[in-house]
Amino acid sequence: xxxxxxxxxxxxxxxxxxxxxxxxxxxxxxxxxxxxxxxxxxxxxxxxxxxxxxxxxxxxxxxxxxxxxxxxxxxxxxxxxxxxxxxxxxxxxxxxxxxxxxxxxxxxxxxxxxxxxxxxxxxxxxxxxxxxxxxxxxxxxxxxxxxxxxxxxxxxxxxxxxxxxxxxxxxxxxxxxxxxxxxxxxxxxxxxxxxxxxxxxxxxxxxxxxxxxxxxxxxxxxxxxxxxxxxxxxxxxxxxxxxxxxxxxxxxxxxxxxxxxxxxxxxxxxxxxxxxxxxxxxxxxxxxxxxxxxxxxxxxxxxxxxxxxxxxxxxxxxxxxxxxxxxxxxxxxxxxxxxxxxxxxxxxxxxxxxxxxxxxxxxxxxxxxxxxxxxxxxxxxxxxxxxxxxxxxxxxxxxxxxxxxxxxxxxxxxxxxxxxxxxxxxxxxxxxxxxxxxxxxxxxxxxxxxxxxxxxxxxxxxxxxxxxxxxxxxxxxxxxxxxxxxxxxxxxxxxxxxxxxxxxxxxxxxxxxxxxxxxxxxxxxxxxxxxxxxxx
Numbered sequence: 001x002x003x004x005x006x007x008x009x010x011x012x013x014x015x016x017x018x019x020x021x022x023x024x025x026x027x028x029x030x031x032x033x034x035x036x037x038x039x040x041x042x043x044x045x046x047x048x049x050x051x052x053x054x055x056x057x058x059x060x061x062x063x064x065x066x067x068x069x070x071x072x073x074x075x076x077x078x079x080x081x082x083x084x085x086x087x088x089x090x091x092x093x094x095x096x097x098x099x100x101x102x103x104x105x106x107x108x109x110x111x112x113x114x115x116x117x118x119x120x121x122x123x124x125x126x127x128x129x130x131x132x133x134x135x136x137x138x139x140x141x142x143x144x145x146x147x148x149x150x151x152x153x154x155x156x157x158x159x160x161x162x163x164x165x166x167x168x169x170x171x172x173x174x175x176x177x178x179x180x181x182x183x184x185x186x187x188x189x190x191x192x193x194x195x196x197x198x199x200x201x202x203x204x205x206x207x208x209x210x211x212x213x214x215x216x217x218x219x220x221x222x223x224x225x226x227x228x229x230x231x232x233x234x235x236x237x238x239x240x241x242x243x244x245x246x247x248x249x250x251x252x253x254x255x256x257x258x259x260x261x262x263x264x265x266x267x268x269x270x271x272x273x274x275x276x277x278x279x280x281x282x283x284x285x286x287x288x289x290x291x292x293x294x295x296x297x298x299x300x301x302x303x304x305x306x307x308x309x310x311x312x313x314x315x316x317x318x319x320x321x322x323x324x325x326x327x328x329x330x331x332x333x334x335x336x337x338x339x340x341x342x343x344x345x346x347x348x349x350x351x352x353x354x355x356x357x358x359x360x361x362x363x364x365x366x367x368x369x370x371x372x373x374x375x376x377x378x379x380x381x382x383x384x385x386x387x388x389x390x391x392x393x394x395x396x397x398x399x400x401x402x403x404x405x406x407x408x409x410x411x412x413x414x415x416x417x418x419x420x421x422x423x424x425x426x427x428x429x430x431x432x433x434x435x436x437x438x439x440x441x442x443x444x445x446x447x448x449x450x451x452x453x454x455x456x457x458x459x460x461x462x463x464x465x466x467x468x469x470x471x472x473x474x475x476x477x478x479x480x481x482x483x484x485x486x487x488x489x490x491x492x493x494x495x496x497x498x499x500x501x502x503x504x505x506x507x508x509x510x511x512x513x514x515x516x517x518x519x520x521x522x523x524x525x526x527x528x529x530x531x532x533x534x535x536x
Contacts, residue, residue, distance in 0.1 A: 026500050026508050027067045027488045033058055035080040042406045046442055047103040049113075051092045060087050064129040066490040068456060069500075071482050075456075078393040081407040082452040086125060089448045095145040096137030099126065101448050110150030116142065117154035117208040118449040121361060123161035125451045130491045132169040139165075139174075143181035151185060152192070155207045155228060158185060160235035160304065163242055167465040170493055175243050182243070186236055193229065198266055201284060202229035204351070207297070208358060208449075209332075211350040213339045214281035214291035224283040227271050228297050234263040235304040246467055267301055268308050277313050294334045295351075296324060296359045302366030305373070315370065315380040318363070318388075326415035328395040329355050330363060330388070342414055348425040355413035357450030360392050365451070368459035372474055383478045389455055394418075396452075411444040420444065461487045461499055462531075473499055473516060473524075474531040483507065493536060495519045501529050 036058045045054050052060045061083055068079045089100040093112045099122040101115045109115045119142065126135045139162055141147040151158065159182045166175060193200045204215035204222035207229065215222020237260035244253035273280045273290045279298040280290045294317060301307050307314075317323040317334065324330040332351050333340050341353045351359075367385055371377075395418055398408035410420035422444050457463050462474035471492060477485060484507040486500035498517040505512040516524035516534060523534050 025488060026486050026498060026510060027069055029062055029067060032067060032069075032080060033062075035077055036061060036084055039081060039084045039407065044442075047088075049091055049103065049105075050088045050100075051090045051097065052087050057084055057087055064131055065453075066128060066457065067488045068461075068486070069488075070485040072390065072393075075390060075393045077407060078396045079453060079456050081396060082125075082409070085409055085446040086448060086453070088446050089122075090134055093141075095141050097134045098138050098141050098147070099134070099448065102443055103446055104443060106443065110153065111146040114141065114147055114150070115154065116147070116151050116156040116158075118358065120157045120161040121358070121449065121451045123165050124365075124454045127165040127168045128453060128457055128490065130489070130496075132165075132491075135165050135169070136174060139178060143178050143185065148181075152188060153206070155202055155232050157232040157235045157239075158182065159237075159239035159243070160232075163239040166243075166246075167467060168491055168493070170467070172247060176247055179240075179243060179247065182236075182240060186233075186240060189233060189236075194233075197225065198262070199225040199270065199282075200229045200233050200263075201225050209297065209351040211347050211352055212295065213293045213333050213337060213352050214283060214295055215351075216339065217281075217283040217286050217291050222283075224281045224286070224291075225271065226281050226297070227267065227279040227300050230263060230267050230271060231300040231304050231306060234260055234267065234301075234306055237263060238304065242467060264306050267306055268311070272311065278317070279311075279314070293337045293339070294323065296330055296332045296356075296363055299363045299366045302370050303362050305369055312370065312376055312379050315367070318367070318380060319384050326355065327391060328413055328418045329391065329415040330360060331415045332356050332359050342416070342421070344421065344425060348422045349412055351412075353415075354421055355395065355415040356411075357392075357395075357409065357413070357447075357452075360388075361451040361455065364388060364392070364455050364459060368455070368462075368476060371476055372462075372464065381478070382476045383481070385459065385476050386478060386481065389460060392452070392455075398423075408445075409450075410447050411449070457487060457490065461485065463487070463490060463492070463497065463499065465492065469493065469536040471497070471516075471518075471534045471536055472531065473534070475499075475501070475529045477501075477529070479528065492518070495536065 040054045040057060043054060065083045068076060070076050088103060091098050091100055091112060098112050098114050100113045101118050105113045123135060142151045142158060193202060195201065201223055204210060204212040207226060212222060214224065237256050240256040241253050241260055244256060271279050276294055278294045279301055282288060283291055318330060319325050322336045323334040331353055333353050339352060343350055371382055371385060395413055396407050396409055397405050398420060399405040411422035414421055460476050462476055464472040464474060483503040484501060488498045490497040495518050500508060501514045502508045502512060513525055513527045514529040515522060516532065518536060524532050
């Protein structure tokens, strides 16, 4: 963002925060500080490698994050907790800001401890910060800086992530600067992972999904034609189509549209198992057969709005406890499969059964997309979305030996008990001490490998941004479920957005109904909430 745009956003923010005759804030920011005070008080802050240590956490959050208020205080607490942990991973480097996955340095990371595997999640989450410098620096690091050599170490849908960031903080000059690098990255993926079948292939561990059930078929390293990498490549081709269109490059836009359509057709026609009614892996060297397991990453196509007619039936498995549903789930493989495992032996990170926040994030983003486009709610509903998001929120806990508990995010999760498996495993290594070669003390604590904030903002409250000056708000809160909810101070194309609902008018003392404000000006009011489109 250039200097003049920064000044404009600062003026908007100042106007928004200050009480004035035409507008007063809906939420009192000081009423949410107690969350951060509690997080800090209960934290063993072993690492202070980030830009903002705990004593700067509230200052950073007050300046950067949208406030969220709702009746489910567990969900509300998790929202602030995830911002609190995200802040720990903002690291300042000689090349600008980056976002890390692990707090301690790990040997398999790239420069400055950066890892590309969760980087798209970092963009989806970080785009909702008011200061956009963090994500711009991070994009340049991966595409033009020292991260360039490690950008394809793992699957990473970087063009899609940047496009969705730009939907919140538009800047054509920035897109034009990085477009050649986005094209280069896409071409390198084609060169390395696209073969004569017309499908992209990937190793399961390079998807960040090591020891998967589908990876156990065909080849020792578990590579195959996966719904993940093919969906990611569709997402990037589609994003390049959109970005080129924004920049007025019609020929390039058409070129990437053709590629995107080809990938989409291949996913729908060749990675959809008509018998299992699910997107599945075709392991390489396995006779061009599908693996016999439904895995949670089969919902990845909905993350990019890929599925065509007739695919929605796959959602029936998500709430079924014989397949994916669990109290702290969903599970990453269906529970009815004979190789489904919750293991406390072998590799400490296994994708053959546990709950993984990474996969939960992708699945719930895909479900939100499905529910936004004329869904059949007899298959899966907004109530199911809230149930799954609430389960995900409740998984953000750890219980200590004395029975006390606190908010927590770690690596993989026992979906039936809520135990953080990697934490339990790693504590037993090296005669009861943590293994330095596995990341040292507290490797998985405050693990930054997933989203949660974005699931609240774009999913539950339903702030849906695309290119241009159109804003869509479509809350997925089931009607009648909550008497109130509010998001305040959401960055939105150089403006600041507030969305709130108050059934009785007693919560916010601003009248009954559903309200949308842009830069302190009311642009919508209705008695109840539903899908609303507003011209900015």
